[in-house]
Amino acid sequence: MRVVLVEDDPGVVAAVVDGLRAHGFQSVDHLSYGLDLLTSHSGYDAVILDLGLPDVNGYLVLRQLRKVSSVPVLVLTAEGDELAVVSCLRAGADDYMVKPPRVGELAARLEAIVRRWQATDYCPAVVVTGDVTVDLVARTVVVAGQSVSLTVKEFALARMLVTQAGIAVGREKIMDEIWGEKTPAISRSLDVHMGALRGKLNRPGLITTVHGFGYRWAR
Secondary structure: OEEEEEOOOHHHHHHHHHHHHHOOOOEEEEEOOHHHHHHHOOOOOEEEEOOOOOOOOHHHHHHHHOOOOOOOEEEEEOOOOHHHHHHHHHHOOOEEEEOOOOHHHHHHHHHHHHHHHHHHOOOOOEEEEOOEEEEOOOOEEEEOOEEEOOOHHHHHHHHHHHOOOOOOEEHHHHHHHHHOOOOHHHHHHHHHHHHHHHHHHOOOOOEEEEOOOEEEEOO
C-alpha cells in the first residue's frame, strides 16, 4: 500500500512515517504543502491530510482533490470539534482522527478505508475505446499511439465520462462534481473545456452531446 502524508510539522511527520513503516507500510511518502498533493496524488492508495497547512487550508485541498480523484483520504488534525469533523466528512473525507494519533489505530483505519474503496471501485484502471486509451491511475490519455496532454479539468471530464461509457451524464452532475457549483459562468466553462477536450482527442463521435441533458462517451 502506498500512502502519502500531507503535513508540515516535522515531529508529526517522523512519528507517523516511522510508525506506519513499523506496522508494515513499506511506502509512506511525505508532502509539506497541499498544492503539491493536487499535482501528485496519482498512484497513492490513501492520503493522510492535515488541515493546518502552510499554503492552503486542508479543507480546501480536500474539496479540490475530490473534483479529480476518489482516493481514500483520512484527515489527521488538531481540530477535534464536531463542526470540523462534519465539514470534512461532507467534503469527501473517508475518516477523521485527532492528533496525536495512536499509530496502530491509524494503520488499521487506513487499511479499512482502502478495503472499502477497493470493494466499491469497480472501474478498471485503464479504459480503451477504439484507439483511445485512458489510464485513470497514471492520468494519461493516448490516441492512436500518441500521448495527448490534458489539463486537470479536461482529464476530470474525460474520467467522469469514460468511467460511465455508454451512459448519458448530465451537465448539472458534471458541474457539481468537477467545479463544485452550477452557475451560468461554470456552464460556459464546461462548454469551453468540453470543446478543448474534443479537439485534443480529435475523435468525432467519441463524446456525443445528449441535447438538453449532457454528454455520453461511446462504448
